[in-house]
Amino acid sequence: MSMYPEDKDLVVYCPECWWSSKWNGDDYAMDYDLSRPFLEQFRELIKKTPQVGLATSHTTLVNSDYVNDAAYSKDCYLIFWADYCDNVMYSSLLANDKDSADCHILEESELCYGNLNCQKCYRVFFSEDCQNCENVYFSKNCIGCSNVIGCINLRNQKYMIENTQYTREDYEQKLRELDFSSRKNIENYKKCACAFWATQPHKYMHGYQNKNVTGDYVRESKNSFDMYQVVAAEDCKHCIHISLPATKDAHDYSGWGNNAELMWDSAICGENVRNLRFCYNCFPNCSDMEYCVHTSSSHDMFGCTNIKQQQYCILNKPYSKEEFERLRAQIVEDMNAHPYVDAQGRAYLYGEFMPPDLSLFGYNESRAQDYFPITEDIAQMRGYHWYHGKVERPAPTMKREAIPDRIQEASNDILKEILECSSCGRSYKIISNELELLRRFELPVPNKCPDCRHKERWARMTPPLLWKRMCAKCGKDIQTSYAPERPEIVYCEQCFQAEVA
Ligand SMILES: [Zn+2]
Ligand SMILES: [Zn+2]
Numbered sequence: 001m002s003m004y005p006e007d008k009d010l011v012v013y014c015p016e017c018w019w020s021s022k023w024n025g026d027d028y029a030m031d032y033d034l035s036r037p038f039l040e041q042f043r044e045l046i047k048k049t050p051q052v053g054l055a056t057s058h059t060t061l062v063n064s065d066y067v068n069d070a071a072y073s074k075d076c077y078l079i080f081w082a083d084y085c086d087n088v089m090y091s092s093l094l095a096n097d098k099d100s101a102d103c104h105i106l107e108e109s110e111l112c113y114g115n116l117n118c119q120k121c122y123r124v125f126f127s128e129d130c131q132n133c134e135n136v137y138f139s140k141n142c143i144g145c146s147n148v149i150g151c152i153n154l155r156n157q158k159y160m161i162e163n164t165q166y167t168r169e170d171y172e173q174k175l176r177e178l179d180f181s182s183r184k185n186i187e188n189y190k191k192c193a194c195a196f197w198a199t200q201p202h203k204y205m206h207g208y209q210n211k212n213v214t215g216d217y218v219r220e221s222k223n224s225f226d227m228y229q230v231v232a233a234e235d236c237k238h239c240i241h242i243s244l245p246a247t248k249d250a251h252d253y254s255g256w257g258n259n260a261e262l263m264w265d266s267a268i269c270g271e272n273v274r275n276l277r278f279c280y281n282c283f284p285n286c287s288d289m290e291y292c293v294h295t296s297s298s299h300d301m302f303g304c305t306n307i308k309q310q311q312y313c314i315l316n317k318p319y320s321k322e323e324f325e326r327l328r329a330q331i332v333e334d335m336n337a338h339p340y341v342d343a344q345g346r347a348y349l350y351g352e353f354m355p356p357d358l359s360l361f362g363y364n365e366s367r368a369q370d371y372f373p374i375t376e377d378i379a380q381m382r383g384y385h386w387y388h389g390k391v392e393r394p395a396p397t398m399k400r401e402a403i404p405d406r407i408q409e410a411s412n413d414i415l416k417e418i419l420e421c422s423s424c425g426r427s428y429k430i431i432s433n434e435l436e437l438l439r440r441f442e443l444p445v446p447n448k449c450p451d452c453r454h455k456e457r458w459a460r461m462t463p464p465l466l467w468k469r470m471c472a473k474c475g476k477d478i479q480t481s482y483a484p485e486r487p488e489i490v491y492c493e494q495c496f497q498a499e500v501a
Contacts, residue, residue, distance in 0.1 A: 002053030003068055007389045010360065011050045015058035018050065018306075025049055025295075025307025029317035038331050039291075039340035039348055042303045043358050045315055046293060049306035051360065055268065055281055055294075069256075069268065077431060078450055081243060081256065089434050090450045093229060093243050101437055102446070104457045105217060105229060113441055116460050117206055117217055125180070125441065126190065128460065129206050137180060138193035141203070143501075147171060149178065150193040152200045153500040162196045181407045183444040201472065202488045203496040204480040206462070216462050216481040220245070228464040228481075232257065240464060244270065252353075258284075265353045278353050291354065302328050344383045355383070362387030370458055393427040396420035403447045407438055410445045421449035471495055 002012050017023075028049045033041060057071035064076040073085040082094035089101040097103075100112040109121040116128040124136045133139070134146040142148060144156040147168075151160050159171040166174065179185050207218040215227035224236040232245030239247070241255035250263035256270040263269065264277040271284035279292045286292075289301040296308040300321070304313050312324035319327060335350035342348070342355045356363075363369055363384035364376070376386045400422040404410045415435060418427045428449035438445055446453060462481035469484045470477060471492035482490045491499070 001065055003055070004051060004053065004360065005387070005389050005391070008360070010047070012053045013050045014053050015056055018052035019058065019308070023050070024310075025304065025316045026310060026313065026318055028306070029313075030315040031317065032315055032327060032331060034334065037338055037340040038303060038335050039355065039358065041315060042291060042305070042354075045303070046305050046358060046360070049316070051306065052294060057284075075433065077433065081241060083244060083258075087433055087437075089431070089437075090453065092454075093241065095243055099437060099440075101434055102453055102457070104454075104461075107231075111437075111441070113437070113443060114457075116457055119219075123441075125443065126186070126193075131208070137175075137178075138189060140197050141500075149175065150189070150196055152197045155501055162193075163200075181442045181444060183405050183447060186444065198487060198489075200489065201491045201496060201499060202482065203500075204469075204471070204478045204482070204490055204492055214466065214479055216464070216466075226466065278351075280354070293354075300324060302331065342383050344381075346383070357383055357385070359385060361385065370455075371464055394418055396427045400425075400447060403445065405444060407442055407444050410435065410438075414445060419447075419449075421452055422447040423452040424449060426451070473499075 004010050004012050028045065030041060030045055055069050056067065060072045061070065062074040064073050066077050067079045069080050070082040072083050075087045076085050077089045079085060079088050079094060080092040084096045085094050086098045088094060088097050091101060091103040091106060093105045096108045097106050098110040100106060100109060103112055103115045105117040106112060106115060107119045109118055111123045112118060112121055114126040115124055118124055118127060119131045121130055122134045124130055124133050127136050127139045129141040130136060130139060132144045133142055136142065136145060137149045139148050139151040142151055142154045145154050146158045148154060148157060148160045150162045152163065154160060154163065159166045159168050161174055178189055205216050209220045210218055211222040213221050213227060214225045217229045218227045219231045221227065221230060221233040224233045226238045227233060227236060228240045230239055230242040233239060233242055233247045235248060236250040239250055239253045242257040244256055244258035246259060247257040248261040250260060252265045253263040254267040258271040260270050260273045262275040266276045266279040269276050269279050269282045273283060274287040276282060276286060277290045279289055282289060282292050282295045285297045286295060287299045289295060291303045292301050293305040295301055295304050298308065298310045300312045301310065302314045304316050307313065307316050310318060312319050312321055314324065314327055332350045339347040339349045340355060342357050348355050363379040363386060365387045379386050396418045398417040398419045400420045403419055414430050415432055418429060421428055426449050430445050466479050466481055467483050468477060469480050469482065469490060472489045473491050473495035476492050478492045480490055482488050
């Protein structure tokens with residue numbers, strides 16, 4: 001399994017081989033050539049060193065071959081950006097979850113399905129922004145609630161449907177009538193719940209236990225600005241996807257935390273990392289590195305890639321501390337005097353992140369395409385790669401019309417079938433752990449492929465952008481990721497607290 005398709009001109013090792021002691025990145029050491037731009041030489045080094053097929057801590061994974069950006073997990077399938085999970089499927093941005101599927105941003109939760117941004121939840125389905133909830137369906141921003149359906153903005157309530165109180169008996173009767181074991185019923189009820197939510201106020205940002213923070217989907221953070229999908233950050237700015245505590249003093253950093261500090265212009269670096277600049281995919285235990293890619297357990301490195309347990313290296317070549325410092329200073333000077341210039345004529349001086357043409361991925365393969373979708377023409381104009389390969393999938397053996405509506409109608413035979421996605425038409429599978437979970441939840445098998453389900457969850461989130469807008473109650477200016485033209489009723493913190501919590 002690899003995140004690099006076979007038709008990419010790269011040397012790819014499986015995680016076992018990449019992390020083994022049978023080779024190391026200094027086998028590929030290059031001398032710095034004064035006559036050529038440094039980043040051009042670094043690009044050559046990236047191309048010739050062996051890439052690790054998956055960005056995982058593979059020794060901490062058990063029976064989880066089909067996951068990426070994941071660690072410390074067991075019996076998981078198609079999870080991404082995830083740690084400490086057990087029997088979790090088709091989900092992303094996870095920490096400490098069990099027996100769940102089809103969620104994005106889920107922490108310390110169990111038996112969850114189809115949720116977005118939930119923490120400490122148990123048996124919570126098709127819900128968003130809930131904490132400490134149990135036996136909840138289609139609810140939003142509820143805290144400490146149990147046995148509620150289609151509710152919004154509730155605190156410590158039970159037996160409520162669309163914010164109306166029921167007796168226990170009437171609630172249970174109504175739940176039986178709604179019968180979420182049928183996909184048709186789910187689709188119908190989803191529309192009712194969304195229509196009800198739209199009549200109620202929404203807080204200007206998703207998050208709690210923050211002090212002096214701007215952004216969205218931020219929790220337990222302070223003095224941090226323009227943050228998105230972040231937990232436990234302090235004194236940070238322009239950060240995204242921080243899924244594990246803690247992060248301090250980070251700027252232009254995309255996750256994942258887990259004791260990261262002094263991070264500057266770096267992506268996918270975490271677990272005891274310190275003072276990394278212009279780095280990508282460096283973990284764990286790294287410090288004082290610049291322009292490094294896939295560098296692990298190392299310190300004082302400059303322009304190194306696919307190397308581990310080293311110090312004072314430049315272009316993967318080890319130096320003495322004094323030689324390293326002298327040559328690093330020389331290269332920084334050269335980078336400013338003779339910078340790397342890309343095909344668009346843009347110069348990359350020292351102090352900028354690596355140019356996009358050093359990336360091993362196409363724009364259309366990356367999360368960027370989820371957040372900011374662009375066409376191939378525009379991507380090429382901006383100097384991004386574009387991946388043209390096509391993933392071949394076998395033809396479906398079960399047409400979309402034949403996918404059973406009710407979980408009771410899905411026999412074990414469905415595990416042998418190749419299903420046709422009712423949205424994009426591509427083939428996908430149901431796996432046995434998934435079927436077992438759906439039977440426990442009494443929820444139907446999905447009739448859409450994992451990609452389409454991911455896109456639907458994504459569409460429910462507000463984007464990583466901030467707009468100025470007025471509080472719908474008091475008229476005060478607020479900064480929010482709900483765009484001004486969106487229909488939600490958006491309240492400032494004070495008005496929301498006064499009305500809801
Ligand atoms: Zn699909
Ligand atoms: Zn207000």
